[in-house]
Amino acid sequence: MMDVHKNFSILLKHILEHSFDEIFIADALGNILYTSQTTEKMFGIPYKPKTLQNIFDLEKSGVFSPSVIANVLRSGRKETLIQETIHNRKTIISGYPIHDDDGILIGALSFSRDITEFEYLKNENEQVAKAVQLYKKEIEKLKKQAISTLFPNHEKMGKVLDVISKITDLDVTVLLVGESGVGKNRIARMIHEMSKRSIQPFIEVNCGAIPESLIESELFGYEEGAFTGAKKGGKPGYFEAAGGGTLILDEIGELPMNLQVKLLSVLQNKSLMRIGGSKSVQVTCRIICATNQNLEELIHAKQFREDLYYRINIVKIIIPPLRERREEIISLIFDITKEMNKKYAMNKRFTPAMLAWIGQQEWKGNIRELRNFIEKAVITSSDEEIDLEMNGEDFAQISGKKVEETTLQQYMEAIEKEFIMRMYQKYPSSIKLAEKLNISQSTANRKIQKYIEER
Template sequence: MDEKKVWNESEAILHSLQDDILVTNTEGIILRVSEATEAIYQMNSNEMIGRSVYDLEKEGVFTPILTPIVIKEKKKITLVQTTIDGKKLLVTGIPVFDQDHKLVRIVSFSHDVTELLNMKKYLTEMEDEMERVKSELERLRSLHFYTDGMIATCDEMKMVLHLALQVAEIDANVLLLGESGVGKSHIAKFIHNKSLRKDGPFIEVNCGAIPEPLFEAEFFGYESGSFTGASSKGKIGLAELAEGGTLFLDEIGELSLVNQVKILKFIQEKQFYRVGGTKQRTVDFRIIAATNKDLEKAIDEKTFRQDLFFRLNVVPITIPPLRKRPSDIIPLVDYFLKYFSEKYGRERSLDEGVIHVLLAQEWKGNVRELINLIERLVVTSSKHLIEIENLPEGYRKTFSAVSLAEDGNRPLVEILDSVEKQVLIHARKRYKTTIQMAKALGISQPSVVRKIRKYRID
């Protein structure tokens, strides 16, 4: 009587549990199951009693089975099990020993973790997607660099900035090549800001601006009293200031052969002495050099050392002149017009005719010339709208279709049409397709086609 009562109580406790509980003997025969098992395995709990877990696995009720693993290991085992309807269960098997420490039962219980695993899968997919989006955003940023005037819409300039991004990740020496004013110093700063040394100093040395007799003292520094006129406290050099950062040697082609030797030794050893000093100093830095000279020609002419060239020319990056990247002109104009308008507190905009004139320029001074012109126009114009007459005379004269002195009696609309036609003719000669023309001029392709028809341009 008492035994029956105890037995019923145990059964009640077993069936009150919400988890799947299953008891087998060492042969895998199911002895007891909780009622919660029915919902999990889609099988009546009474029908499971007396069945073999090996047979149920073969039938696909659940897999893998835990019993043989617990029998072999004789310890608590946990694994993920899949049911016939695709549910995922976190199953734990516990060995039960008798008084002689002989394994007699395996008790397993499980938790439905389908939602948790789906959530984990979702989070993993989201992480992958976020990484992809992050990479894509980085790629898109590299297509249009508007930070500090870094703008690239033409393929040539995009390639420059992509290469700059790649080389920024390593400490290899970089040699920036290009005409004066193309933005070599901006690229150098861009590389520094994208590198692991971004928190270190960016020290720019204009090799062409420091008089030759003073170069060594300015670059390496000097000790007190090392020469007439020297500070009594001595002076730290530009090289030491670059510790942990980037040393940018601008106009490297202007260095004398004597100073080239000193720079070469310094780059190779990263060690130096101050002028008048006896203590050897070591600096950790990354070298970026720049020049508008043809260094290979200078080597042939014996004005530049070949060994220094090879040391600097590990990764050469040639920056195209502005005249070869006309599609960047309008974004550059927009950027610096906004920049100088905010700087001087003068909101300014450009008349369409002015934009056409700017597109037709040769820009011998490149981006630096463009920046100076935009700043000048913002500072000197008295009206919100900057018009053709506000341009310096030299810019008006170089554009043959616009001469206000000769066309003073013509309506402004006719003058602008004449300007627009000349710009389109110029673009037609330079680009093969109307799509390329539209990209360069900053307008849509249908607009280009319509204007070509309007002015009957072949």
């Protein structure tokens, strides 16, 4: 029997000594009966097994403020608190009353766990999380600034650009809606190039331009022997070719009904099956759909699936027509002219009068019509400077528009507006703008209010 008690005492001693927590045991008067050997390191209390110390005295001296065991002895109930030791260690301490078989309080014990490192890591993680949020906001701000250079000072595109900056790195399907020629493909490419997918392929597919007999194999691919004329080894479709990049399905309203079902399956399951195949192929690309049609009307006419519409309409971006973005026209003229000069190895430019006249037109065909007009003008004009007066008849034939005279003030304002808007992008304050243009700050303010703030 003695051996059992002896073995139990040895076992208990080892449990106490090797416990992960610091252990205090005190009697009903607060005299410490046992403390772990590491107590001095944590609490600054010398480890003296043979010398009784009193927990109430240690509390009065400030070693514990308060003492969990003292609280337990006072209340007779369990106590838990977090406190900092005199060695600047943060601990979580739980104290428990000890009762005899008759329910009389005979002492208390506590378990203390050092959470200093945990708290440090927690604070570090919180700081990192805050930094990540700041970086995300800064990245979003930079994205907005990058986008705004493509659409300088354009009020109507503001909401569009704000949405674009938020979704570039989100794996969501986007629906671009707008008239023919408004630049839906341009917006799609912008979303792609500003996302983490930018190093992956960007593939454009016009659903209305591919014959119905071929579009299924072009989109979904096929296996060898799937049909007469199928290539040896089969062929991946556009979904596979896009890889982890972006696939834009332009004129989505032209997609045949039977393929709308397959597209819905791709969007829902992120996988497809090639024609004649038996294995599922994972789809990892982002899908952007674009249309100049009213899909709601097509749904009512039973020409477009309602369930597919809701699946592609997660983020809908409505792109306004060019006639509602007149302040963008002058910038587009410069950009397109630069592009055409590079394409045809020329050095053409428009006179202020010509710029003013172009900016006054409706351009019902939007950017596509404007691009075609500028390309023809660059190709057919005889001189490097393309002027309204000397080319009036040619432009009337090219554009089908009536060429009208414009005043000196009109075309000078058109040039000044474009110049001020571009310079303000680089020097976004009246002080910097005035200094750069060598004008007074009051004059710079008037120009900013006239061309930028009052649009």
